[in-house]
Amino acid sequence: MAILKQPLPLKNKMTDLFKLTLKESKEGLKSKKFTAVELVQSCLDRINSVDKKLNSFVTITGENALKEAENSDISLPLGGIPIAIKDNYLTVGLRTTASSKVLDQYIAQYNATAVEKLKKAGAIIIGKTNMDAWAHGSSTETSDYGPSLNPWNTGHLPGGSSGGSAAAIAADETIISVGSETAGSIRQPSSWCGVVGFKPTYGRVSRYGIIAMKSSTDSPGPICKTVDDAAVLLEIMSGNDVHDATSINEKPWIRPEMKKNLNGIKIGLPSCYFPKEIQSEVKAAVLMAVETLKKLGAEVIELTDVLDPKYSIAVYTILQRSEVSSNLARFDGVRYGHDRSYFGQEAKRRIMLGTYSLSAGYYDAYYLKAQKVRTLICQDFDNQFQKVDAIIGPVSPTTALKLGAAEGQSMFGEIQDMLVEPSSIAGLPGISIPCGFDKIGLPIGLQIITPQRREDLVYQIAKLFEDNTEYHLQRPKL
Amino acid sequence: MKTTPIIGLEVHVELKTKSKMFCGCDAAHFHVEANTHTCPVCLGLPGALPIPNKTACEWCVKLGLALGCTINEESFFERKNYFYPDLAKGYQITQLQKPFSINGKLDIDGHIIRINRAHMEEDTGKSVHIDGFTLLDFNRSGVPLVEIVSEPDLISAEEAKKYLNKLQQIVRYIGISDADIEKGSMRCEPTVNVKMETDDGQIIYTPLAEIKNVASLTGVMNAINYEIKRQIDQYQSDSIAKNSTNKTTRGWDADKNQTFLQREKEGSADYRYFPEPDIPPITFSKEQIEEIRQTLPELPEAKITKYKALKLSDYDAGLLAEDSAFSFVFEKALGSSTDPEFAKFTANLLNGAIRTHLNETQTEIDINKINATHFQEIFSKKSELSSTAIKQLILESYNSGINPLIFAKDNNLFQISDTGALEQYAKEVIESNPKAVEDYRKNPLAIGFLVGQLMKISCGSANPQTGKDILEKLLK
Numbered sequence: 001m002a003i004l005k006q007p008l009p010l011k012n013k014m015t016d017l018f019k020l021t022l023k024e025s026k027e028g029l030k031s032k033k034f035t036a037v038e039l040v041q042s043c044l045d046r047i048n049s050v051d052k053k054l055n056s057f058v059t060i061t062g063e064n065a066l067k068e069a070e071n072s073d074i075s076l077p078l079g080g081i082p083i084a085i086k087d088n089y090l091t092v093g094l095r096t097t098a099s100s101k102v103l104d105q106y107i108a109q110y111n112a113t114a115v116e117k118l119k120k121a122g123a124i125i126i127g128k129t130n131m132d133a134w135a136h137g138s139s140t141e142t143s144d145y146g147p148s149l150n151p152w153n154t155g156h157l158p159g160g161s162s163g164g165s166a167a168a169i170a171a172d173e174t175i176i177s178v179g180s181e182t183a184g185s186i187r188q189p190s191s192w193c194g195v196v197g198f199k200p201t202y203g204r205v206s207r208y209g210i211i212a213m214k215s216s217t218d219s220p221g222p223i224c225k226t227v228d229d230a231a232v233l234l235e236i237m238s239g240n241d242v243h244d245a246t247s248i249n250e251k252p253w254i255r256p257e258m259k260k261n262l263n264g265i266k267i268g269l270p271s272c273y274f275p276k277e278i279q280s281e282v283k284a285a286v287l288m289a290v291e292t293l294k295k296l297g298a299e300v301i302e303l304t305d306v307l308d309p310k311y312s313i314a315v316y317t318i319l320q321r322s323e324v325s326s327n328l329a330r331f332d333g334v335r336y337g338h339d340r341s342y343f344g345q346e347a348k349r350r351i352m353l354g355t356y357s358l359s360a361g362y363y364d365a366y367y368l369k370a371q372k373v374r375t376l377i378c379q380d381f382d383n384q385f386q387k388v389d390a391i392i393g394p395v396s397p398t399t400a401l402k403l404g405a406a407e408g409q410s411m412f413g414e415i416q417d418m419l420v421e422p423s424s425i426a427g428l429p430g431i432s433i434p435c436g437f438d439k440i441g442l443p444i445g446l447q448i449i450t451p452q453r454r455e456d457l458v459y460q461i462a463k464l465f466e467d468n469t470e471y472h473l474q475r476p477k478l
Numbered sequence: 479m480k481t482t483p484i485i486g487l488e489v490h491v492e493l494k495t496k497s498k499m500f501c502g503c504d505a506a507h508f509h510v511e512a513n514t515h516t517c518p519v520c521l522g523l524p525g526a527l528p529i530p531n532k533t534a535c536e537w538c539v540k541l542g543l544a545l546g547c548t549i550n551e552e553s554f555f556e557r558k559n560y561f562y563p564d565l566a567k568g569y570q571i572t573q574l575q576k577p578f579s580i581n582g583k584l585d586i587d588g589h590i591i592r593i594n595r596a597h598m599e600e601d602t603g604k605s606v607h608i609d610g611f612t613l614l615d616f617n618r619s620g621v622p623l624v625e626i627v628s629e630p631d632l633i634s635a636e637e638a639k640k641y642l643n644k645l646q647q648i649v650r651y652i653g654i655s656d657a658d659i660e661k662g663s664m665r666c667e668p669t670v671n672v673k674m675e676t677d678d679g680q681i682i683y684t685p686l687a688e689i690k691n692v693a694s695l696t697g698v699m700n701a702i703n704y705e706i707k708r709q710i711d712q713y714q715s716d717s718i719a720k721n722s723t724n725k726t727t728r729g730w731d732a733d734k735n736q737t738f739l740q741r742e743k744e745g746s747a748d749y750r751y752f753p754e755p756d757i758p759p760i761t762f763s764k765e766q767i768e769e770i771r772q773t774l775p776e777l778p779e780a781k782i783t784k785y786k787a788l789k790l791s792d793y794d795a796g797l798l799a800e801d802s803a804f805s806f807v808f809e810k811a812l813g814s815s816t817d818p819e820f821a822k823f824t825a826n827l828l829n830g831a832i833r834t835h836l837n838e839t840q841t842e843i844d845i846n847k848i849n850a851t852h853f854q855e856i857f858s859k860k861s862e863l864s865s866t867a868i869k870q871l872i873l874e875s876y877n878s879g880i881n882p883l884i885f886a887k888d889n890n891l892f893q894i895s896d897t898g899a900l901e902q903y904a905k906e907v908i909e910s911n912p913k914a915v916e917d918y919r920k921n922p923l924a925i926g927f928l929v930g931q932l933m934k935i936s937c938g939s940a941n942p943q944t945g946k947d948i949l950e951k952l953l954k
Contacts, residue, residue: 090525103524110518112525209518209525216755244527245757323755326559329568330522334614358559358750367752 017042018172019475022229025081025175029074036080036124039175040069043082043126047173050478055148056158056168058087059095060127068124076122077236084174086165087128088135088211089115089220094125098211099143100133102331102342112209113244114178114220114237121236126174129164133344134328135180135213137161138188138413139406142346147403150193151476152442156400159189160413165223166193170443171478176233180220182213183316183424184395184417187432190223191395191445194434194474196462197223198230199420201452202427203248205234206241212327214320215246217424226472227433227462231255234455248453256456262298262464265457266388270306273393273419285436285444286394289465293392296464301388307380311373312421313414318357318370319425325354349410378426381451390457391449393419395432399442423449431462434471443471480675483706484683485638485668486630489645490623491541491655492601492663493534499600499622500528500571507617508661512606520620522566527756530555534622535578537654538598539762539770541624542579544648544777545593549767553578555598555754563612564603566619572599574751578762584628585779586640592629599623624654630669635702639695642666647778651802659694666698670705671720674713683720684709689737692730701730705737781805785825789818794825803843804828810845811853823857831869832876847876856882859892864938867891893941897948900932900940904948907931918953925949 017039020028028034044062051057065082072080085091088098090108097103111119119125132142140148140163148163150156151171158167162179166189169177179186181199190197198221205220212218222233232255239252269290274283290300328351333339343351357366384391396416406412414421423430428449435446446465450457466472498505501519518526539549553576557569577597584591603619605612626645632638646664649657657664672684687709689701705728718724728737762770776784778799785795785808798808811824836843852875856868863871863886871882871891886892907928908915914931917924925946932945 096524098524106524108525109523207525208527211524212756214755243529245529246527246755322752326557326569326750326752329559329561330524330566332561332563332568334563355750358752360748360750363750363752 018046018175020175021225022078022081022176022232023226029080036069036072036074037066039080040065040082040124040126043174046171047127050151050171051173053149053154053478054151054167054171054173055146056129056164056171056173057084057127058097058099058130058143058145058164061094061125065124065126072124073122077232078118078176079122081123082126082175083118083123084127084129084165084168084177085115085118085125086131086162086177086179088131088180088213089128089178090209090211091115091125091128094128096128096211097145098134099131099140099145100342100344100347101144102338102340103336104144104342105337108209110209112220113206113241115209117236117239118178118233123176129162129168129177129179131164132161132346132413134211134324134347135161135182135185136324136346136350136413137406138184138416139401140164141403141406142344144344149403150400150442151478152194152400153440156402156442157192157405159192159396159400159416161185161189162197162223163189163193166190166195166197169193169195169223169225170476172475175225176229177223178220178233178237179223180210180218181424182218182320184413184420186219186221186223187395187420187430187445187447188417190432191447192400192443194437194443194445194471194476195223195225196227196230196434196466196472197221197432198227198234198455198458199424199430200234200238200253200455201248201429203244203246204253204429204453204455205237206239206244206247208241208243212323214323215327216319216323217427219424219427227431227459227466230431231459231463250453253455255459258463259460262293262296262461265298265390265461267293267298267300267461268303268306268384268388268391269300270303270384270391270393272306272308275397275418278394278397279399279438281436281438282394282396282398282444286392286446289392289435289446292465292468293461296468298461303384303388303391306384307377307422309418309422312377312425313411313418315370315373315377316421316425317353317411317414318366319374321350321354322358322367323354324350325352325358346410374425377422381422381426381428385451389450390461391423393447395420395445395447399438399444420447426452428452429455429458431458433462433466434474435465435469436471437474443474479677481706481710482673482675483633483635483702484630484671484673485632485634485702487628487632487638487641488667488669489626489628489642490665491626491649491657493537493622493624494655494663495531495534495537495622497531498620499531499534499598500620503620505621507621510617512613512615513617515617516619520566521616522568522619528571528754530757530760531622535598535760536770537652538578538596538624539767540652540774541626541649541654542582542596543767543771544652544774545579545582545584545596545626547579547582547593547596549579549762550576551763551767552576552759552761554759555757556751557754558749558751560749562602564605564614564616564619566603566616570600570602571754571757572625573597584641584644586632586637586644589631589633589637591631591641594627594629596624596626599625635699635706638668638702639699642695642698644778647800651775651777653802662693666692668692668698668702668705670702670709672706672709672713674710682713684713685718685720686725687737688725688727690727690729690740693732697730697732700732700735701737704735708737775802778805785821788816788821790821790825794822794829797829798825803845807843807845807848810848811850813850813854815854820854820857823860824853827853827868827872831872835873835876847879849875849879852882859883859886862892862941864891864893864942866938890939893939893944897944900936900945900948901952903932903936903940904945904952906935907949908952915953
């Protein structure tokens with residue numbers, strides 16, 4: 001688990017391999033421009049040089065990753081490619097903490113289905129990334145291993161809960177990574193870190209072996225440098241799993257054929273996704289993106305009757321706290337090494353609120369009512385998708401906030417995630433792609449949402465946008 | 479003062495499915511090395527998810543149908559949250575709002591006992607207390623359980639016992655569980671209180687008590703009887719009636735033959751139920767329910783009616799219908815015959831010779847060893863066979879499969895009905911027993927002794943009736 005101190009000598013001064021995308025890495029490996037060992041080494045070196053500053057990783061695999069790289073089969077889809085895994089995915093032989101000291105020493109006995117698939121595809125785990133403890137938050141500040149920092153400006157937060165994975169991608173500490181989203185945890189950090197975060201339809205990727213947060217919306221998915229990289233990962237991670245009763249009974253998702261333009265595609269722009277508090281640069285960047293999409297042939301329609309996302313905050317909060325209070329019950333002090341006193345403030349708050357809202361006499365007023373509103377939110381999306389094929393908007397009302405912004409704000413995450421919560425609650429697929437920068441150089445993210453199981457359309461729109469813009473080519477200076 | 483006990487029963491039946499309720503682990507846990515039948519799911523490890531066992535769900539529906547329940551076409555699982563060291567996940571997956579089966583009934587000698595529900599859930603692990611330590615065995619964790627909850631319609635310990643017997647019989651008949659109370663595959667928790675009507679017409683209910691740890695049928699009866707008496711005595715000393723907060727949980731101490739207080743104020747327990755997000759709702763279409771109904775065997779009640787129509791006594795019919803193997807064997811031996819005489823003959827052999835043999839050898843009935851043709855053959859020659867020989871032949875048929883008629887012939891078991899040979903014997907008997915002949919002349923009933931002698935010298939091969947006829951003729 002130690003970080004390798006002595007980098008191996010590289011041929012041809014290819015010291016910047018870590019900057020490569022998945023596609024470029026595969027091409028380089030195939031044409032033997034470099035080896036898997038060199039690629040992994042390059043990322044480890046990069047981690048070694050920048051992670052003290054960023055704290056993207058909770059655990060780094062070092063020599064183990066190099067050993068795996070030596071034996072890697074580069075003919076596999078991810079053969080020899082370094083991957084960073086969010087620390088709530090169980091990994092055999094490599095500790096899984098969910099960034100909580102309760103699991104400080106926990107080594108899983110089985111791999112998450114998604115991990116199993118990624119490993120089978122040849123990916124090499126170079127480390128486990130930092131997150132809000134138990135995925136409770138949108139900043140990584142609730143991590144018991146300290147917050148991760150935003151590679152674009154280390155005075156700012158990377159977002160969360162998959163903040164470590166997003167920061168690791170933005171800082172080129174890895175070629176690819178995976179995170180998980182319950183309500184924004186892939187898209188919001190991807191937006192704040194200027195990378196691509198693809199949240200699939202609920203049930204598209206198995207939840208088996210991923211430490212449960214809010215079981216009814218938890219959705220594992222990729223965080224990568226490009227839309228194509230993320231799509232390749234989703235192809236590998238997706239597919240029905242006999243170990244997950246909520247997984248979609250379909251074969252793995254595959255990328256559709258690319259469109260030349262967006263002719264005939266109707267894209268909705270909900271006016272309520274631009275609340276009063278929205279940062280003006282975010283609004284401007286998203287409206288600029290609208291112009292780009294129009295140029296690509298899409299018809300953009302303003303949606304004025306979308307259910308205000310503020311309702312989602314209440315629904316999400318009640319349902320999430322309720323499920324959390326039950327999901328964290330198994331960490332009862334009997335097993336896993338540490339007792340419940342190791343839970344941080346945020347987890348304790350959520351357990352208490354969830355326990356309260358499920359209690360006799362309150363269940364109807366809170367949990368049951370929240371479920372009813374959830375149904376209304378789903379119906380609202382159904383109605384909107386009668387009018388348009390996809391919905392776009394800002395991922396977050398602001399760019400990355402400063403370190404400490406979440407302090408004392410127990411609803412910080414919910415407010416930051418306001419614009420991604422409705423689609424999460426409805427189990428819809430969505431993506432965050434870079435669409436601009438604010439005046440201090442922090443990235444801005446655009447989200448694209450479609451009906452359930454329409455990742456094909458998410459991909460087509462995102463890919464065309466990416467192909468016609470250059471935001472994704474920008475990298476922070478570290 | 480008039481007192482009426484009010485008894486409700488919660489019965490847990492452990493299904494004998496191959497695998498557990500929510501994972502593929504072997505569901506066997508009795509006398510199995512601790513923690514060998516476990517996996518991430520039944521250990522409640524982080525990230526593990528439950529996959530409902532289809533067979534278990536269908537069996538729960540099957541039991542519901544056997545109990546006359548309505549089957550909910552859409553049901554779902556829920557989480558019941560509470561802490562216990564052997565509860566791996568910190569919650570039990572069970573059913574509350576929408577169980578598979580609701581509103582059934584059992585008829586106990588004409589008294590209809592309403593069944594509130596038969597719902598599906600999972601068992602917990604087991605805490606083993608040794609030398610001041612508590613060890614946890616998760617082999618039982620996740621074993622499928624059906625909980626059958628009666629309404630508080632039972633009015634005596636005797637009736638509760640009959641209800642349990644009947645339920646056990648049905649569960650065994652439909653083949654979903656061994657329902658062995660001693661082994662814990664059937665567990666019963668009675669809830670008891672007493673309705674008291676004072677002489678001036680006032681009605682009072684004593685506080686509810688739920689009784690745990692009852693490990694036998696006799697225990698259930700004793701515990702209920704003890705509790706009824708205790709509650710009446712208690713009320714007479716403290717005059718505390720039932721209210722919404724004074725339900726207690728009491729344990730049963732079989733050695734001392736008494737219940738003891740375990741927990742007070744059960745009314746305040748809050749399990750924070752909510753729908754299990756890891757398992758989508760489960761639907762049974764009308765067609766699927768009908769298909770399951772088709773798999774129901776004929777139940778004991780129907781069997782008894784059918785056997786009584788063959789003129790079998792209540793006792794014989796009840797005994798044959800008691801377990802499905804025996805009734806199966808009976809019907810197999812009977813074949814298509816509707817002859818009451820043959821039915822009685824077959825019932826006698828099964829309830830007599832075969833049952834005695836099984837008891838002596840401590841074995842279970844083996845339905846494959848029953849040869850229907852042999853029963854018919856023996857029956858057709860029964861006038862030539864002594865009752866002892868008949869028993870011997872059916873046991874030979876059961877144990878070695880040998881044709882009974884060939885065996886009877888080879889072993890000289892056919893009785894001599896040939897009058898010539900019998901006359902010879904009879905003459906001998908008359909000659910050598912003058913005293914008995916004297917007696918017969920005074921009292922014709924004394925012929926019995928002479929017949930006995932005849933049987934003796936013929937080594938049992940004589941047909942007693944023919945022998946008697948010949949003796950009487952010679953002594954005329």
